[in-house]
Amino acid sequence: MFIDLRTLDDNSVLEADICIVGAGPAGISMARSLIGTNIDVLVIESGDMDYDDDTQALYQGESVGVPYFGLDEARLRFFGGSSNHWDNWCGEFQPIDFQQRSWVPYSGWPFGPEELEPWYDLARPICSLGPRRTNADIWDKLNVEPIVLDESRLKFHFWEIATPTRFGEVYREELRTAPNVCVLLNANATECVSNAAAHKVDSVELVAFNGRRARVKARQFVLACGAIENARLMLASDRIEPHGIGNRRDLVGRFFMEHPRDRIGSLTTSDPFHLIDMFRPGWFGEHVFCPSITVPAEKTKTEQILNTRLQLLYVTDETSMATMRRFAQSIAAGHVPDRLAEGLWDLIQGTDITAYNLYRRAIHNRPMVPKPDGVHQVYFLCQAEQAPNPDSRITLSDRRDALGSRLPVLDWRLGELDKRTLQVQGKLLGGELARLGLGLFQFDPWLREGGTSWSPSMVGGYHQMGTTRMSDDERTGVVDANCRVHGLDNLYVAGSSVYPTGSNINPTLTLVALALRLSDHLKQRLTERA
Amino acid sequence: MSLAAVSAAATAGLPAVIPVRDPLEAMRALGRTYLELHPEETPAARAWQVSLAEAGETGMRGHTARNARLDLEEGEVVTVDGWVLPRSLALTCSALALVA
Numbered sequence: 001m002f003i004d005l006r007t008l009d010d011n012s013v014l015e016a017d018i019c020i021v022g023a024g025p026a027g028i029s030m031a032r033s034l035i036g037t038n039i040d041v042l043v044i045e046s047g048d049m050d051y052d053d054d055t056q057a058l059y060q061g062e063s064v065g066v067p068y069f070g071l072d073e074a075r076l077r078f079f080g081g082s083s084n085h086w087d088n089w090c091g092e093f094q095p096i097d098f099q100q101r102s103w104v105p106y107s108g109w110p111f112g113p114e115e116l117e118p119w120y121d122l123a124r125p126i127c128s129l130g131p132r133r134t135n136a137d138i139w140d141k142l143n144v145e146p147i148v149l150d151e152s153r154l155k156f157h158f159w160e161i162a163t164p165t166r167f168g169e170v171y172r173e174e175l176r177t178a179p180n181v182c183v184l185l186n187a188n189a190t191e192c193v194s195n196a197a198a199h200k201v202d203s204v205e206l207v208a209f210n211g212r213r214a215r216v217k218a219r220q221f222v223l224a225c226g227a228i229e230n231a232r233l234m235l236a237s238d239r240i241e242p243h244g245i246g247n248r249r250d251l252v253g254r255f256f257m258e259h260p261r262d263r264i265g266s267l268t269t270s271d272p273f274h275l276i277d278m279f280r281p282g283w284f285g286e287h288v289f290c291p292s293i294t295v296p297a298e299k300t301k302t303e304q305i306l307n308t309r310l311q312l313l314y315v316t317d318e319t320s321m322a323t324m325r326r327f328a329q330s331i332a333a334g335h336v337p338d339r340l341a342e343g344l345w346d347l348i349q350g351t352d353i354t355a356y357n358l359y360r361r362a363i364h365n366r367p368m369v370p371k372p373d374g375v376h377q378v379y380f381l382c383q384a385e386q387a388p389n390p391d392s393r394i395t396l397s398d399r400r401d402a403l404g405s406r407l408p409v410l411d412w413r414l415g416e417l418d419k420r421t422l423q424v425q426g427k428l429l430g431g432e433l434a435r436l437g438l439g440l441f442q443f444d445p446w447l448r449e450g451g452t453s454w455s456p457s458m459v460g461g462y463h464q465m466g467t468t469r470m471s472d473d474e475r476t477g478v479v480d481a482n483c484r485v486h487g488l489d490n491l492y493v494a495g496s497s498v499y500p501t502g503s504n505i506n507p508t509l510t511l512v513a514l515a516l517r518l519s520d521h522l523k524q525r526l527t528e529r530a
Numbered sequence: 531m532s533l534a535a536v537s538a539a540a541t542a543g544l545p546a547v548i549p550v551r552d553p554l555e556a557m558r559a560l561g562r563t564y565l566e567l568h569p570e571e572t573p574a575a576r577a578w579q580v581s582l583a584e585a586g587e588t589g590m591r592g593h594t595a596r597n598a599r600l601d602l603e604e605g606e607v608v609t610v611d612g613w614v615l616p617r618s619l620a621l622t623c624s625a626l627a628l629v630a
Contacts, residue, residue, distance in 0.1 A: 153605060265612065427607055430614025435602035443612040449567050 002176055004048075005187040005208040012214040014184065016042035017526055019204060019216045021189045021233070022224035024081020025508055026494040026515040028167045028175070029126055030222065033519040035178040039526055042216060043175070043183045044206065046225075047078030049168070054209060058188065058401050061228070061408035065392065066454065068258075068412050074462045075226055079185065080168020082226070082462070083508070088164040089290070090127055091505035092120050094157070096297040096307050097385075103304035104417070106255065106388035107501050110472045110481035119513035126516075127509050128162035130287045138289050142282035143364055146291070147275075147436055153428050155296050157309060159505070161281060161288040187214065190405050192221065192237040192245050192491065201245070201491045207403050220490045220522055224515070227256065227464035227497035231394040232408045234468065234478075234485075246468075246485035251478050253394035255469050256412060257386040257502040258460035264310065264426050264447055266379040269439025272314065273372045279312035280367045292383070294504065295425055303428075305421040306385040309504040310429060313381050318374030320350030324357060325368070380429065380441075383461055385504045387417045394467050414454060423447055463507050465496040483518045494518055554626070561627030564610045564620045575624035582625060594622050 018034065020027045023045035034041045047055045055078065061071035068074075076084045093113065100108030124131070138158055139146050149155060175181050184206075191205040201221045206214045223230045231253040235244035244252050269275065281290035292309040300307055323346040330337035337343055347354050353371040360366040386392075392413040396406040423443070430441030446455040471477025474486035479498050485491040494515045496507040503510075565572055585593040601607065601616035608620045 150605075423609075427609060427614050428605070430609075431602060431605050431607040431616075434607070434614065434616065441614045443609065443614070445612065448612040449609060 001178075001181070002183045002185060004185045005206060005214055006210045006212055008212060008214055010212050010214075014042060014214060014216045016040045016182070016216065016218045018042070018220045018222065018522055019044065019218035020222045020224055020494075021204060022046075022081065022226070022229070022495070023079050023168070023183060024224065024226065024495070025083050025127075025167050026511050027222070027224035028080070028171050029123070029512045029515040030224065030494060030519045031175055031178075031181050031183075032126075032171055033516050034523065035174065035181060037180060037523060039180060039523065041181045042218065043181065044187045044189055044204070044216065045079050045183060045185050046188045048185050049079050049172075051076065051078055051084075054402065055186075058403065058405075059229075060401065061410060062397055062399075063410045063412070065411040065413050066458070067456075068410060068460060069462070071228060071408065071410060074460075074464070075228075078168070079172070079183070080166050083165060083167040086164055086508065088127065088162045088508075089506045090129055090160045090162070090509040091158070092116075092132070093503045093505065093510055094294075094297070094307065096300060097501055097503040099297075101301070103301070104306060104387055104501070106390070106469075106476065109500050110470060116510070116513050116517070119517045120509065122516050123509055123512040126165070126512055128165045129160050129509070130162075130285065133158075133284065133289075138284055141284040142289065143366060144278050144282065146278060147438065149293075149432055150435070151296060153295070153299055154293050154432050156291050157294045157505075159281075159290040159292060161290060162286075184214075188403055188405075189225070189233055190236070190403065191239065192223075192233065194237075194240045194245055194488065196240065198240045198245070199487065200489045209403070218490075219526065220492065222492045222494050222518065222522075223468075224494040226495060227467045228394055228408050228410065230493055230495060230497040231467035232396065232405070235394070235396050236406055246478055246488055246491060248487060249475055249478075251390075251469070251476075253467050254390045254392070255388045255466040255500075256392045256394055256410065256464065257388065257466040257499070258412060259463045259502065259504060259506075260382065260384045260386060260414060260418065260454075260458055261461050262382060262446075262455045262458040263379050263444050264382050264422050265430075265441055265443040266377050267433060267439045267441050269378060269433075271438070272375050272378045273369070275312055275378060275438065276314055276375065277366075277369055280369060282367050283365055293380075293429060295428060299428070303424050305424045306387060306417060307504055308382055308384040308421050308425055310380045310382055310425065313379055314370065314375050315377040315379070316370040316374045317376065318350060318353065318371045320346050320354050321357065321368045321370055323347055324354060378439075380426075382422055382425075383504050384418060384422060385502060387415055388466060388469070388501055389413055389415055392466075412460075419447070419454070461506065463496070463502070465499045465502040465507055468493045468497040469500045470498045471500060482521050483514065492518060492522070557623045558627045560610050560613070560615075560620070561623030561625070564608070565624050565627060567610070568608070571621070571624060572628075575621050575628055578618075578621040579625040579628060582622065594618055 017039045059072035098109040187206040204216045237245040323343045357368040468478040597618035598616040
């Protein structure tokens with residue numbers, strides 16, 4: 001059932017067994033997994049079913065550290081959350097990501113990969129992914145002969161890409177018809193109110209843009225609003241605990257992590273085509289896999305570096321490939337392509353490569369490639385793991401949003417280990433490419449000897465993590481291994497804000513797996529009490 | 531040792547990477563940069579000069595190529611002005627820079 005706060009009586013009190021704040025991939029996955037149980041679930045969503053400027057503006061904030069996207073650009077605030085604009089590039093964390101690494105301060109999860117594996121199995125179809133595959137399986141199916149890397153130095157790791165799953169669209173009907181799930185729209189959570197001893201959350205306060213207020217009382221509360229908003233809401237909940245709920249150790253908001261993305265360098269080679277062909281995303285049945293290069297766990301240990309991935313991309317002035325893609329999308333959508341004459345001229349000029357790409361698709365099921373003589377440069381882009389850093393953090397501004405909540409301030413910081421990792425990995429890559437006779441690699445200026453700053457074009461991956469990190473020790477984590485906030489009996493956090501370390505892979509699949517695991521924990525807890 | 535021989539040896543077995551008119555000057559520049567960044571490599575570069583000379587003009591090419599291949603097999607690479615190179619090639623460039 002869906003209801004709208006704006007239509008409820010003012011100061012309504014809603015009750016549920018579990019209140020989930022946030023209807024993004026984590027919140028929706030949890031609610032779905034509770035359908036059919038005897039647990040009453042209330043999902044609180046700030047937005048409506050579609051995008052709205054005023055609601056989206058509630059995501060605004062300040063950024064005072066490493067330049068970052070506008071905070072209201074990086075996420076979406078309506079039913080389905082940021083899955084409404086994701087590309088669905090996914091992957092599982094690797095075993096090294098869970099380990100405590102002596103050379104990575106604050107690293108280590110409270111459990112290993114085996115704990116998450118069954119939850120990944122359940123999360124994969126939710127994210128529209130197929131079964132787990134081996135690299136050999138994928139290469140074979142992609143019909144590509146990979147270069148033979150020295151696997152003591154570098155290895156391949158694949159992104160898995162599915163048709164973007166818009167959680168708010170795909171799972172809407174299921175939630176609408178679920179007898180034990182209610183979704184409350186246009187309800188902005190402004191505070192978690194605890195009891196006087198600050199050991200238990202009593203209620204969550206809500207407000208709508210029309211001024212209507214409500215309060216939710218539940219046996220268990222789950223914050224699933226994203227890494228910035230989870231921390232923001234906890235810090236703003238300072239009625240009983242002056243520094244924010246669950247923040248006795250001053251950890252809430254700290255350890256903000258992203259996946260820094262930027263060019264690290266380019267390759268001078270006489271045969272760019274082979275590499276471009278090999279590194280293009282390719283089809284495996286309905287799914288797409290894109291190769292990238294990472295460093296084996298043992299080597300990260302000997303080199304004392306993070307776990308980072310590199311992707312090969314290229315610069316071309318040839319446009320027929322983009323035109324073909326544009327035409328295909330228009331035709332599939334039942335439209336006559338825009339700029340038809342211009343597009344046709346592009347295709348005529350590139351008749352040879354157009355024909356070749358059609359042949360590749362029809363006969364070999366291979367992705368399109370650019371015309372070799374149109375390629376100006378082959379380069380590598382990193383998607384880096386960021387070392388956990390307590391000074392990289394979310395705090396609250398004195399400025400307030402339209403509903404009176406204090407705005408978040410992001411101070412994103414990167415450190416020496418983050419940069420050294422890219423220098424070491426680039427060197428390993430350059431050495432391997434030269435060994436294989438594929439060309440010579442040159443770092444971009446910001447990573448060369450003596451380069452002291454970060455690249456001005458460095459961005460994140462829209463992957464916000466770490467601000468309510470998980471640890472069994474309350475001195476180093478906000479939540480425990482079950483995602484329960486230390487010191488509070490009934491407050492939990494779902495989403496990538498609980499990641500102690502962020503790996504190098506897009507975070508959604510893992511956060512869905514963790515959300516399902518948390519649902520199961522809450523189910524057991526509520527059942528035991530009953 | 532002739533500069534031309536060193537030049538030939540340096541490029542042996544490796545792709546052409548430095549898009550300048552005068553490869554020899556590019557190599558010298560690379561060698562100078564390497565020694566500026568790694569002055570501790572100066573004795574090795576001097577020793578390298580000797581080994582190149584011992585290999586003789588006809589053997590230099592093979593000498594550098596062989597050692598570069600060995601470096602790459604062992605992951606013995608260095609960074610010079612952003613280029614990731616086998617250490618032997620950096621030493622040959624350095625030897626050339628010292629001659630100049």
